[in-house]
Amino acid sequence: MKAHAIAPALLAALASPVAWPQAAHDALQPAGPQAAHIASLWWLAVAICAVVFVAILAALAWALWRAPRAQASTPPEISPPPAAERRHARGVAIALGVCIVLLVVILVGSISTDRALASLPLQDAVHIDLTGHQWWWEATYDDPQPDRIFHTANELHVPVGRPVIVTLHSDDVIHSFWVPSLDGKKDLIPGRTAQIEFRADRPGDYRGQCAEYCGLQHAFMALDVIAMPPGEYAAWAEAQRRPAADPADPQARRGRDLFLSGTCMMCHAILGTTASARSAPDLTHVASRARIAAGRLANTPENLAAWIHDPQAIKPGANMPANLLAPDDLHAVVAYLETLR
């Protein structure tokens, strides 16, 4: 009657990599030690819970099967035989004892996983300062040498095998940093500074998403964490530190002029130009990103043009207004942005 054994098996099957090709945001496919610790605890706890679940349903099924049928008029058993009652009381006590032991096992596992999470070696860590805005992520890669600090948005690159310490601030409401393949989540709370540490042990593109309801576009406040081999990471970071070069192409130059004389520079910054506003994502290296609009769209010229033309059609309620550029002006701006690698 009750499919008591199917649920845990189904859970395991559906969690397997074969069924789900998108392994980039899966808490059960850890790509780093933090998520791996949590996944180990998960499997232990789920195993215990599955055993308990099956046992309870089996006991219920046994109870229902062995008890005789009755009607409303069947006289009730007012004084059940005390010997049988004592036997059953012992059974209940034993079952309870087993449950308590299992709960203690889960508790011990939980606390030791907590300790494992807190003891990630942090030498030679990459320091990122992440500020959550409605509805995008502002990232500053810190460095003891001030001229090596650089800004980016919505996409973090991290080196494989090196710890990453992310300091979390919020500019407005509560957000939450969650990259399930790499670690648990941590809230970005205005007025508080939180910190999360993780390490990616495999190169790949790990998707994260804001996990605390933060308003109209909470659904599309994604964050990509791209883990690269250390050499590639160093090259990427060097490229990010460089200001935007003057474009050679005349269409791109016209696009740059439009960018700087229109609405774009009022909110966006491009290092190497006079645009230095910080209300919106930094665009100095926008063309190097895999996605735009906080992970909403793949970074292609067509998507960029559509986004610039009418962001509200793609993310209603986002703080970027529609732009009144004529078609060839729009293409010029997009051409310029495409040079910002």
Added chain:
Amino acid sequence: MSSRFPSRARHRLRAHGAAWLCVALALVFAAGCERETRRFDPKPVPSDLRTQPQSLPDLQPGQPGPGMRETASAGRYDEKSAYEVAQGKMLFRWYNCSGCHAQGGGNMGPALMDTTWIYGSDPDSVFSTIMDGRPRGMPSFRGRIPEAQVWELVAYVRSMSGLIPNEAAPNRDEGLGGAPPESMRKPQPPKDSDAKVGG
């Protein structure tokens, strides 16, 4: 209902009453609530990029260059929508209006929360002030700030001296604020101004 009324008449009365109540409720609900309107698709007006804009001062934020010509669209201003005013407040911060106007008390630029309006306090005047700029330092933001956002700023600026309905005005700021929340400011009725420019 006392038993003085015969039963059928009572039923009719109740049915009519219920019907009128439904009609009244439907009207109320259909009217909705202007305070809560949130428009996310301002349907921008196409522009002619090569036309030089009309602006009073030479000052323009960032590099000068061919801006985007916009036309004032009637009926776009909405000071009853709390969302529009809140967006205006956000943009006041983003576009660094407080760089000259502080939090409304004025600095290099005049105070925005008092009774003095040099160029007029009505929405069209304030719109023109922001779009065209004004002599002696107010830049022209034509082509820099989309028109829909300028209307939001207009609504916020007027709220700073309590000129818009109190319900739509912003409440307390998060963070260290100075002045009382806009919704709690006593209305400062605009005095006649010295310069009869614009308006």
Added chain:
Amino acid sequence: MSAPRETLRDGDGPGSRAAETLAMTWRTPKGIVGWLSNIDHKSTGKRFIVTAFAFFLAAAFLAALMRTQLVVPDNHFVGPDLYNQLFTMHGTTMMFLFAVPMMQGMSLYFVPLMVGTRNTAFPRMSASAYWIYLVGGLTLYAGFLCNTGADAGWFAYVPLAGPQYGIGKRSDFWNVLVNFSEAMGLMVAVDLATVILKMRAPGMSLRRMPIFAWATLVTSIMIIFAMPTVMLGANLVQLDRMLGTHFFNPGAGGDVILWQHLFWFFGHPEVYFIFIPGLAFISSIIPTFARRPMFGHDAVVLSLISTGFLSFGLWVHHMFATNVPDVGKSFFTAMSLMIAIPTAVQIFCWIATLATGRIQWRPPLLYVLAFFFILVLGGLSGLLLGSVPIDLQVHDSYFVVAHLHYVLIGGAVFPLFGAFYYWFPKITGRMMDERIAKWTFWIMFIGFNVTFFPMHILGLHGMPRRIYTYAAQSGWGTLNLVATVGAFIMGWSVLLFVANVLAGLWRGKPAGENPWGAGTLEWSVASPPPPYNFVRIPVVSSREPLWSREEGAPTHVSGLSAQTREGLVTTVIDALPDVRYGYPQPTIWPFFAALAVSLWLDWSIFSTQGFVWGLIPPAIAFIGWFWPREKATAEALALEKAP
């Protein structure tokens, strides 16, 4: 001021002159004014039940809209603004306007009958609570229909619900709704706690009290401790929003997390306000359908009490992702795991009761058996959530959506539907159709699991809560489609249930006093019960008064007045007769007072002046309510002098 010429006493059986006089004394007042003045606990209870069920249907409809929006990726059925209002309204309605009022309504109806008295202790207060609740719920929905539906989530975290980011009046409506519903909750809780402690039938010592009454007592005391916290928090947010205070403004010395603490200190016990009555339903139904008293009755009662205590120590498990100190978080993990123990005790006792009984296979039992599958699965996922590291992964994801629906629907809604089938004959005097009931059960059970089981997996695959849509590349589309299909299956089962209720009201078989052969006192009176409940207040000498009694023990109380509304107050522990208590007459003042309080609260949404001047109508209403009535005072005095 003259004493009545002859004082008629109760104590004679049905059909006697005293019984007829009793019927006259306790009769339900007529007409619209009479309907508004009715303070019979059964009438108040029915109003709560019907209104709460209407809100349940409304919230279920909102959920159907949500699931329709989420059925495929990048859907445009509703936009983000409306979706945010939908899930906020769904959660707020279910938690504040359906679950707690429904459970309180069931208790209001059945507790006086179960403990053997004629009305609750403060019937006017509960009647007033109902009207406050009704107007509060309507206020919230009026806002929703005017595009002012609360949109910051049912938990309304600041700063999103605060003065700067909670734009417009949406969060103001939510804060005021909290005041409405918590006022209601507190008023009914005080009433129920008093009737249980002080007005039980003689002989019904605490050890003989039915488990349902124990559960109601525990829930009521929990409500008294927990609800003021959220009222305080909501009012502090209102002060921030309307007066510019800085309670939650970190820039001026406040703290955003303060709201989370205040809310969840209430919020966690809140789910137990809903869950414990569900346990109570099960503990009422299983003995009847196993034809034996509850195995381990004392253990079950102690488990309920300890659940009540422990539930106050869990609240930070909703905040594991914040940066509260990690050491403290582990304590809350331990407490969250510990609360499984009393629930396990009850589950094992129920299984033992069934194993050693004789099973009557009827619909109420079926719904109760669903608990063992659904709630146990939900409780186990709760253990997973109680562990900090696992919670850090699945917090605020669809895993939590799955968990909360498994525990709430498995632990409260399924038992509630079982309770509907069980007690419908008592309330209406008719039976519901059993074949339709079985169909409804299976469709609901299957639909529920198809809807919510996939959400566990969605959460593990990174799908956060409260998102209005998702991209196709996320890979979440298939499971969301399955969940939506399940949701519509569940929706059909609810509609089928409503049809069964209506059919039962129209053409159900007459039920008689005790169609299930149950043992507690409510089954000793007619179906539906007369306004005075018992012709003669019973005296009990066992836990199941209808199943057994002590030889030679008295069977009923006689000597209470039949001409005035009188009841018996007994001692707390052993229920020995203590004093006589004069119940109030039906009066319309509770209704006026509720309207006045509602006006005050509604006005204060829009104006701080309203908060001050709006206090005048309630002042007038309460003065009218409590003004001493000469006639009643004279009668009571006369009874005192010549009992």
